[in-house]
Amino acid sequence: MNVKKILKTSVVTAIASVCLNAGDLTIATVNNGHMVEMQKLSKVFEKENPGINLKWVVLEEGVLRQRVTTDIATKGGQFDIMTIGMYEAPMWGKKGWIEEMKFDAAYDEKDLLPAMVDGLSSDGKLYAAPFYGESSMLMYRKDLLEKAGMTITDNPTWEHISEVAKVIHNPDQGVYGICLRGKAGWGDNMALITTMANTFGAQWFDKDGRPQLNSAAWNNTMDYYVDLLTKYGPPGSSGNSFNEILALFNEGKCGMWIDATIAASFISDPAQSKVADKVAFAQSPVGVTSKGANWLWSWALAIPSSSKNVTDAQKFISWATSKEYIKLVGDTNGWGKVPTGTRKSTYENENFKKAAVFADAELKAILSAKPKDSTLMPTPFVGVQFVTIPEFQGIATSVGKDMSAALAGKISVKEALADSQETAERTMKRARYYK
Structure with a gap:
């Protein structure tokens, strides 16, 4: 086989590989219970979005921090979605390392607890969507x-x-x-x-x-x-x-x-x-x-600017941090097991209030934290x-x-x-x- 033919074959193979992986989203997350459950329930998202395939990298907390920090700083492009928190989001957003979150009206952004929005924002722009929040x-x-x-x-x-x-x-x-x-x-x-x-x-x-x-x-x-x-x-x-x-x-x-x-x-x-x-x-x-x-903390989902799948990544984040996802967890696993600390509507939900004996104490703690x-x-x-x-x-x-x-x-x-x-x-x- 001559050199031109070898090069042509290599290019075709590379293009085919890119096409096969165009719908892949690689998600880096922490090995906490709620995140593990998100991975399980994400089959629902894949079924609703057949062109998107989710690839998971689940890590211990300290290792996750090291991996995503290195990747974001070097623009490595290993991940399409990163699990980060209130420490990283405002700094990385200000530097242009992560994308600003964009949601439609159905997402109901005003339902998010102000403490979570403030902690994940810089200059009034939200750079990560809270998956769960905590004090x-x-x-x-x-x-x-x-x-x-x-x-x-x-x-x-x-x-x-x-x-x-x-x-x-x-x-x-x-x-x-x-x-x-x-x-x-x-x-x-x-x-x-x-x-x-x-x-x-x-x-x-x-x-x-x-x-x-x-x-x-x-x-x-x-x-x-x-x-x-x-x-x-x-x-x-x-x-x-x-x-x-x-x-x-x-x-x-x-x-x-x-x-x-x-x-x-x-x-x-x-x-x-x-x-x-x-x-x-x-x-x-x-x-x-x-x-x-x-x-005050939130484990939140963000999109690194190095991602080639920003639109699909935003679609997944909108799903995973929505009121509908919380309801899916409640209906599937019980309302005492839903991710909390992110939305006002969760604490207003009668099913949640009946199941979660900790609800009042948790919300009180979140509202009392004063980062400034x-x-x-x-x-x-x-x-x-x-x-x-x-x-x-x-x-x-x-x-x-x-x-x-x-x-x-x-x-x-x-x-x-x-x-x-x-x-x-x-x-x-x-x-x-x-x-």
Whole structure:
């Protein structure tokens, strides 16, 4: 075969391959329960849209963040739809890395909770559609508290949490007083630790952008956190994040848990949880202030500008974040299992209110989070459990490792914070936030 014929054959093969894959949408998402369910139910979408084939890349949270960040920054074009959050959406939208969301009237964009729209927008433009939204709150075993003669109200003090944990901690019976995130990651342990630090009067940066990780308030936070989990947490807490603790709680091994409100739909589900009828909910604990006690987040779907299938990607996102999708989940799996925290109509739905014992507590937490006023002392940056600057992800990833090491007893709290401060100062100076 001559060279011209080989080249012609190669071109024809390449064109055929492109044509065969023209309707493929590659979706990168996190391995959380609601996302896994979306993948299952997406067969409905494919049936309604026979020209579109969905390809799924389902990853653990930390790995997902790394993969999508690398792909978006390098314009790699691996994905047509990315699962991102309130940290990435406004920054990436402003840079032109992701597409602005476009919806028709039937989508009812005004039904979306304002907190979710604001957190996923930049300059009034929405850059990611919320698939589910969350804050954080306290979830606990009411049977254990009743037996111990103790109570919990909204926004208890962290001191009271310690007292309760001490009384209900019973490792011989496989019950630990409290379970909290310890796994290293800016969206793992640092999400929880930052809300604790907020209420202890700490902050990542002062009004001039200078790191404050070696402050007395941060030392108080970390001393308390390590002491609490060392005394009353499960073994191996430094390796636990959302999914690990969810499994522990559902097995009846956690007396209390402060984490994402979305967990409530799983721990109150009899099909998943052995203690579904024994759980209760309260607003997050506070220290010297109530500011920043509970976070605000949304796992949302966005379209990278490198996608060659923007129209089809927008069509899928419109379907997956619609009122109709929520109804599909409710009708298929039960209304207690629908993705929450995104639409007003969900909380107005009688079927949902009957099935979701956590609904009021979840909505209250979401509405109370204030990303622009989450620290006791003023700061120029926005965010509750994160800071919306490009450098934060790298800083907090490093800090998360230090905090996890302190929890594991590998280094002291003082050493962890000193190293964290050095990392943060070096990064912020290099980025010229200050001299």
